[in-house]
Amino acid sequence: MLKKIAELNSGAVLITGDGKRLAKIYINAWSKDGRRVLAEYLPFQVNGDVYIGPPFESDDFDVYLIINPLSRSKAERERLQKWLGEHMDKLILLYEHKYVKDSITRYRIKDFIDYLIAYKRETVGFERVDVMRLEDGRIVESKTYVRRY
Template identity: 85%
Template sequence: MLKEIAELDSGAVLITGDGKRLARIYINAWSKGGRKVLAEYLPFQVNGDVYIGSPFESDDFDVYLIVNPLSRSKAEREKLHRWLAGHKDKLILLYEQKYVKDSITRYGIREFIDYLIAYKRETVGFEQVDVMRLENGKVVGSKTYIRRY
């Protein structure tokens, strides 16, 4: 399922739990194909060319990186939801630092995302990545990956 996400042409992916490495992998993979990437700002380093700016002011890009969409004020979240509804043909990576998995059902953004990746680093020496495919705000498929370090 993780490789399927890297090969997307359009859709919205939400990464939660401060999964910087995963977000970096996806941004690098998507920018390699000659796609133009616009990020609000970069909380991690990337290899390709990434433009910095507000995604709400430009429609000229193929990939957008929006940081901390769940931690915004109510007015900003509503603006983001309207923007997401109008950009379903673009590839959008929503990167949230706080961990959200099953509680995504409390957020209105669930209606706009296609994949949820919940990254969690455990204290006993492993990482857990839960990937969920969503359709119309409901989970239709999921897979869990565990890696020891």
């Protein structure tokens, strides 16, 4: 399912739990295809060309990176949800530092995202990645990946 996300042409993907490595892989894969990427700012390094700027003011890009969508004020979250509804034909990566998995159902943004990737680094020497596909705010498919380090 992780590979399927890298091959997306449109939709919204939410990565939670500070999964910088995953977000970096997706941004690099999408920019490598010749797509233009606009990010609010970059909390990690990328290999491709990424423009930095406010995503709500431009419609000229193929991929958008929005940082901490769940940690914003109520007014900013409503503005973001309206913007997501208008840009369903674009590829949008939402990157959240805090960990959210099943509690995504409490947020209205669940209606606008297609995939949720919940990254968690466990204290016993492994990483856990839960990937969920959502349709109309409901989880329809789920898969868990575990990596020891």
